[in-house]
Amino acid sequence: GTTLKAAAAEKGRYFGAAVATGKLSTSAYTTILNREFNSVVAENEMKWASNEPSQGQFNHSGGDRLVSHAQANGMSVRGHTLLWHAQQPGWAQGMSGTALRNAAINHVTQVATHYRGKIYAWDVVNEAFADGGSGGRRDSNLQRTGNDWIEAAFRAARAADPGAKLCYNDYNTDGINAKSTGIYNMVRDFKSRGVPIDCVGFQSHLGTSLAGDYQANLQRFADLGVDVQITELDVMTGGNQANIYGAVTRACLAVSRCTGITTWGVRDCDSWRGSDNALLFDCNGNKKAAYAAVLDAL
Numbered sequence: 001g002t003t004l005k006a007a008a009a010e011k012g013r014y015f016g017a018a019v020a021t022g023k024l025s026t027s028a029y030t031t032i033l034n035r036e037f038n039s040v041v042a043e044n045e046m047k048w049a050s051n052e053p054s055q056g057q058f059n060h061s062g063g064d065r066l067v068s069h070a071q072a073n074g075m076s077v078r079g080h081t082l083l084w085h086a087q088q089p090g091w092a093q094g095m096s097g098t099a100l101r102n103a104a105i106n107h108v109t110q111v112a113t114h115y116r117g118k119i120y121a122w123d124v125v126n127e128a129f130a131d132g133g134s135g136g137r138r139d140s141n142l143q144r145t146g147n148d149w150i151e152a153a154f155r156a157a158r159a160a161d162p163g164a165k166l167c168y169n170d171y172n173t174d175g176i177n178a179k180s181t182g183i184y185n186m187v188r189d190f191k192s193r194g195v196p197i198d199c200v201g202f203q204s205h206l207g208t209s210l211a212g213d214y215q216a217n218l219q220r221f222a223d224l225g226v227d228v229q230i231t232e233l234d235v236m237t238g239g240n241q242a243n244i245y246g247a248v249t250r251a252c253l254a255v256s257r258c259t260g261i262t263t264w265g266v267r268d269c270d271s272w273r274g275s276d277n278a279l280l281f282d283c284n285g286n287k288k289a290a291y292a293a294v295l296d297a298l
């Protein structure tokens with residue numbers, strides 16, 4: 001294939017990008033998006049602070065716009081994200097206990113119901129594990145409602161949209177380490193108890209090196225019986241950027257249950273990582289060496 005999406009499709013994978021819906025009216029942006037990518041995820045518009053700004057008052061305008069663009073252009077949609085400790089609306093930040101738990105599960109139900117049938121995979125829960133060596137949960141208002149908040153969210157999401165794959169998504173999980181092992185143990189537990197989980201997302205916000213056991217880590221999750229996806233890929237610029245992009249792509253292709261790769265933006269200037277110039281297209285929309293490395297690996 002001569003585009004990312006065509007080459008990925010030949011291997012049975014998708015190739016996606018995070019989209020800021022406000023840029024869909026910029027032709028230089030949308031030209032690249034439509035030519036190269038066949039999956040999209042909202043960079044911010046489907047987060048709790050965006051779509052439930054007041055309790056019980058939902059605003060799906062940004063997400064709906066992205067879904068419409070995807071449907072008109074043959075793209076699948078990843079949903080990001082139903083519950084997360086960050087980018088919560090102020091009203092939820094101020095809640096705790098049963099009231100917060102109920103509000104959170106209602107959020108999951110209402111949002112997953114709104115998009116029912118339109119989402120390939122939902123990041124049901126994002127970034128719930130702690131960094132460092134503990135392997136345990138991150139402290140958050142959601143965690144303080146009880147350790148079962150994650151499984152409650154997955155059950156509510158399944159009930160609301162039985163056709164969507166339900167993912168757990170996190171970062172600093174790019175090799176076999178205490179954090180990824182904590183998540184691995186949760187997924188194994190969920191599978192053994194019948195908690196509905198279908199996939200694990202590896203954000204893969206990367207620096208100047210890649211864990212040597214990146215592929216092995218993806219594989220150990222796949223061996224639990226879940227799909228895996230690279231969900232927010234971006235790589236710090238430098239001598240290794242193209243090599244790392246190529247290696248991540250090859251790792252996904254080597255794991256049969258790795259169903260797709262998403263970069264967290266389109267052009268360097270669209271990226272949340274700013275001067276890291278972390279994406280596949282430069283600010284003028286030109287293909288970078290990293291683009292060639294991905295296409296070559298696919």
Ligand code: XIL
Nearest residue numbers: 043044080126171203232264271272
């Ligand atoms: C980032 C967005 O790219 C920014 O625009 C926003 O200001 C903050 O969030 N992990 C995630 C994403 O799961 O939702 C984050 O997106 C990047 C880190």
